[in-house]
Amino acid sequence: MSEAVLKSLDPEAQKIVAKYDQKRAATLMLLHLAQDKVGYVTPEVEAWVSKWTDVPVVHVRGVVTFYSMYHLKPAGRHHIRYCTSTSCILQGAEKVLCHLKKKLGIENHETTKDGKFSLEEAECLCNCDAAPMMQVGDDYHVDLTEKKIDQLLDGLK
Amino acid sequence: MKTEPVLSRNFDVADAWKIATAESRGAYVTAKKVLTSLQPDEVTNQVLAANLRGLGGAGFPTGKKWQFLPKDGKKPVYLVVNADEGEPGTCKDRLILERDPHQMIEGMILAAFAIRSRKAYIYIRGEYVLSFRRTQAAVDEAYAKGYLGKNIFGSGVDLDIVVHRGAGAYICGEETALLNSLEGGRGYPRLKPPFPAIVGLFGCPTIVNNVETLACVPHILKNGPEWFAKLGSAGNGGTHLFSLSGHVNKPGVYELPMGTPLREIIELHGGGVKGGRKLKAVIPGGISAKILTADEIDVNMDYDSLRNAGTMLGSAGVMVMDDSVCMVKMLFYATKFFSHESCGQCSPCREGTGWAHKIVTRIYEGRGNLKDLDTLLTIARNMEGRTICVFADAAAWPIQSYITKFRKEFEDYIG
Ligand SMILES: Cc1cc2nc3c(=O)[nH]c(=O)nc-3n(C[C@H](O)[C@H](O)[C@H](O)COP(=O)(O)O)c2cc1C
Ligand code: SF4
Ligand code: FES
Numbered sequence: 001m002s003e004a005v006l007k008s009l010d011p012e013a014q015k016i017v018a019k020y021d022q023k024r025a026a027t028l029m030l031l032h033l034a035q036d037k038v039g040y041v042t043p044e045v046e047a048w049v050s051k052w053t054d055v056p057v058v059h060v061r062g063v064v065t066f067y068s069m070y071h072l073k074p075a076g077r078h079h080i081r082y083c084t085s086t087s088c089i090l091q092g093a094e095k096v097l098c099h100l101k102k103k104l105g106i107e108n109h110e111t112t113k114d115g116k117f118s119l120e121e122a123e124c125l126c127n128c129d130a131a132p133m134m135q136v137g138d139d140y141h142v143d144l145t146e147k148k149i150d151q152l153l154d155g156l157k
Numbered sequence: 158m159k160t161e162p163v164l165s166r167n168f169d170v171a172d173a174w175k176i177a178t179a180e181s182r183g184a185y186v187t188a189k190k191v192l193t194s195l196q197p198d199e200v201t202n203q204v205l206a207a208n209l210r211g212l213g214g215a216g217f218p219t220g221k222k223w224q225f226l227p228k229d230g231k232k233p234v235y236l237v238v239n240a241d242e243g244e245p246g247t248c249k250d251r252l253i254l255e256r257d258p259h260q261m262i263e264g265m266i267l268a269a270f271a272i273r274s275r276k277a278y279i280y281i282r283g284e285y286v287l288s289f290r291r292t293q294a295a296v297d298e299a300y301a302k303g304y305l306g307k308n309i310f311g312s313g314v315d316l317d318i319v320v321h322r323g324a325g326a327y328i329c330g331e332e333t334a335l336l337n338s339l340e341g342g343r344g345y346p347r348l349k350p351p352f353p354a355i356v357g358l359f360g361c362p363t364i365v366n367n368v369e370t371l372a373c374v375p376h377i378l379k380n381g382p383e384w385f386a387k388l389g390s391a392g393n394g395g396t397h398l399f400s401l402s403g404h405v406n407k408p409g410v411y412e413l414p415m416g417t418p419l420r421e422i423i424e425l426h427g428g429g430v431k432g433g434r435k436l437k438a439v440i441p442g443g444i445s446a447k448i449l450t451a452d453e454i455d456v457n458m459d460y461d462s463l464r465n466a467g468t469m470l471g472s473a474g475v476m477v478m479d480d481s482v483c484m485v486k487m488l489f490y491a492t493k494f495f496s497h498e499s500c501g502q503c504s505p506c507r508e509g510t511g512w513a514h515k516i517v518t519r520i521y522e523g524r525g526n527l528k529d530l531d532t533l534l535t536i537a538r539n540m541e542g543r544t545i546c547v548f549a550d551a552a553a554w555p556i557q558s559y560i561t562k563f564r565k566e567f568e569d570y571i572g
Contacts, residue, residue: 019319021276021359027341028324032283053341066343068325069283081284085245086444087402087476089490123327123494124245124444125284128402128474129409138286 002044005037013052024053027063031070040071068120076111076118078156081135084121087128096132097121099146103153117153160388163376163396164369165412167257174291176298179259185304187379188266192312200271204374206382208394213239213330213367214443214471216393216460223272225354226362235363236269236277237339237353238371240292241323241330243282244443245494246474249398249410250368254281254288257372258295264371266304266316267378272364275315280335283324293320327498331546332365334500345502346546369398390416393459403477404431416459423454423477434479438562442471444491445551447558468558484563485570488555489514489521495552506549509540513556525571530560 012033017026030052034045041064050057064070071079082097101107104117111118127133130142141152167173167182176184191200205220226234238261242250253261265277279296281289296318299305307315321339323329329338333347336358357363373395377385386394393415399422402408406428413422419441423429430436436451441458447468449456456466463470478487496514501507513536519525537553544550560567 022340024341025321025339025359028283028338029322032322032324055341059342063341063343066326067283067323070324084490085494086440086487086490087246089487090403090476090478090482122284123497124243124247126242126244126248126251126282128246128248128476129400131402131408135284140287 002038002042006034006044006048009033009037009048013048017052024055027053027055027060028067031060031064035070040074068122074111074115077116078136079118079120081120081122081125083123083125083127083131083133085124085128087124088131088133091131093132093144096144096146096149100134100149103149116156160396160412160414162412163388164253164260164372164398165410167260168252173257174255174259174295176259176295176302179257179295184259185263185266185299185302187375188263188304189310191267191378192270192310192314197271197273200267200378203377203382204271207373207377207385208382208389208392209370209373209377209385210393210460211367212369212373212397212473213332214244214445216470219366219370222354222366223268223364225352226272226364227355230273232361233276234272234274235358235361236265236272236274237332237335237358237363237365238265238277238279238368239330239332239335239365240279240281240285240288240368241335242285242368242472243327243330244445244472244474246400246402246440246443246476247472248400248402249473251285251288252398252410253368253372254285254292256291258292259299260372260375261292261368262295262299262305262318264374265318266309267374268364268366268371269316270314274364275317277316277318278339278358279318279320280329280339281320281322282329283322289320289322296320326500327494328500328546328548331548334546335365336363343500345500346548348545389414390457390459390462392461397458397473399426399458400472400474401427401477402474404434404479404482405429405477406431413458416457416462419449419454419456419458419475422458422475427477430477430479432479434481436477437480437482438478438484440474440476440478442469443474444476444494445469445554446471447554448562450562483570484559484566485517485521488559489517491555491559492517492552495548495555499548499552503544503549505540506544506552509536509549510552512536513552517556520567520571527568527571529571530564530567533560 030049046060108121132144133142172178209219210216326344329344334344338344353363411426492514496510499510537556540549540553
């Protein structure tokens with residue numbers, strides 16, 4: 001199924017690869033592009049990236065596992081990165097995280113049964129001046145409280 | 158002391174990331190003038206005279222770094238922007254990328270001209286999606302105006318910029334890990350020498366500079382190196398974006414002269430410790446910097462003063478802790494960070510950060526014993542100065558400084 005999606009990404013892949021002095025340098029960008037559309041990094045995605053970069057699939061796999069943003073299994077529709085670094089901890093991140101976990105009924109690296117949310121305890125996302133904070137999908141949410149978590153998550157489809 | 162904003166002058170201007178607004182605020186005027194009237198070496202000399210020091214954490218003089226490039230011109234030279242901000246406590250480069258990317262792009266045009274580079278890459282941390290979109294949009298607009306591409310400003314100079322995304326790995330902020338990552342590999346730091354200025358991206362001479370460092374360059378060329386040098390303290394030119402977080406009334410990013418007293422940042426700009434509580438400790442330069450006790454905060458925030466105080470300016474991420482803070486808990490979170498983020502190439506780092514976190518976890522959970530403290534200090538000592546990059550040293554510093562400066566608290570906790 002992901003083959004058709006990947007085929008539709010070929011024109012964009014070509015544009016990306018053309019920007020780089022060496023094809024293999026496009027690896028991270030191609031993985032982002034494919035993961036955004038396919039949902040996670042499937043073996044087909046790895047093969048597609050390998051084809052575009054002329055890099056062996058085993059090497060692509062080595063790259064995928066090194067970086068925290070690539071998912072080897074489906075993440076939730078809304079992937080949450082919750083910051084658990086120093087400044088957020090100072091501002092009460094633990095209590096809000098507890099609430100978040102209870103609300104979703106999941107722990108770190110888990111996905112809700114309905115596939116709506118997945119949770120990742122992240123290191124500093126560099127919005128420490130508005131702690132605690134988290135990223136949901138692409139967006140940052142700051143100055144979190146339990147109430148804010150409720151409003152935000154209840155409002156998401 | 159209140160100074161006129163330089164780097165942050167457009168931060169509160171709506172749509173300053175769009176080129177029309179940026180240009181109405183003076184963007185690209187300096188680049189155009191310089192490219193059509195100065196020689197590359199004159200730009201480097203002005204940057205040198207301005208005492209601009211790399212704002213990515215190491216504080217290396219920027220002009221001097223540029224001069225390390227080979228002069229033979231045999232291979233192409235690359236300019237790479239380090240926008241992989243990830244040091245806990247730091248949130249400054251994101252503001253430039255999101256709110257005023259043209260300032261950085263103009264700095265890149267000037268830097269690329271100085272180092273005779275025709276191709277530049279901006280490496281933005283993967284999680285910074287808005288930064289990526291804004292920066293890419295700004296680059297596209299600059300191309301459309303003829304400020305990037307071929308024969309920019311009719312000067313005969315060419316420059317192409319590629320905006321690149323990382324994918325979630327703190328270590329890629331280390332410049333050689335960043336280069337490996339940019340080449341499409343795992344973010345493993347490289348053995349140095351050779352330094353990137355000699356063998357960098359794709360084996361070619363490469364200058365890696367921080368976002369904020371490059372954003373300073375147009376201001377130096379516009380107002381002159383003497384003006385810039387005078388903004389800061391001796392040998393530390395300019396202003397700096399200080400990220401202030403933790404237990405203060407007004408956390409935020411403050412642009413202040415290099416050398417601003419730490420106490421002033423906390424008490425005046427930050428409005429003092431929150432809730433009228435007492436100050437306990439301050440980390441002055443991101444998680445890697447050694448912690449200061451409340452008695453040690455009469456220090457100026459520049460590279461040399463903080464080094465003399467036994468810590469470092471690092472990323473200028475100031476984290477303030479009041480007297481309710483448990484140091485055992487804070488060390489638990491610090492060692493968690495380092496054990497997560499070690500790239501695993503060197504055994505003292507991989508094993509050391511892992512062991513340290515395990516022992517601190519044991520203490521934090523009430524299962525520690527007094528001997529653990531000395532074991533931790535020994536582990537930390539064995540991590541210093543024997544690895545491919547200084548991440549392992551940085552991981553040792555919180556362990557050493559928290560335990561030595563708050564030993565009694567650790568002992569009482571263990572009981
Ligand atoms: C572990 C580690 C992490 C680093 N992270 C960053 C970073 O996120 N951003 C940055 O600009 N420099 C970072 N640096 C410093 C870079 O290696 C390099 O010195 C810097 O990008 C050079 O630019 P500058 O001279 O303009 O500061 C890091 C260094 C180390 C050792
Ligand atoms: S010191 Fe640590 S982070 Fe640096 S290269 Fe070695 S293992 Fe990797
Ligand atoms: S510590 Fe949470 S965003 Fe930096």
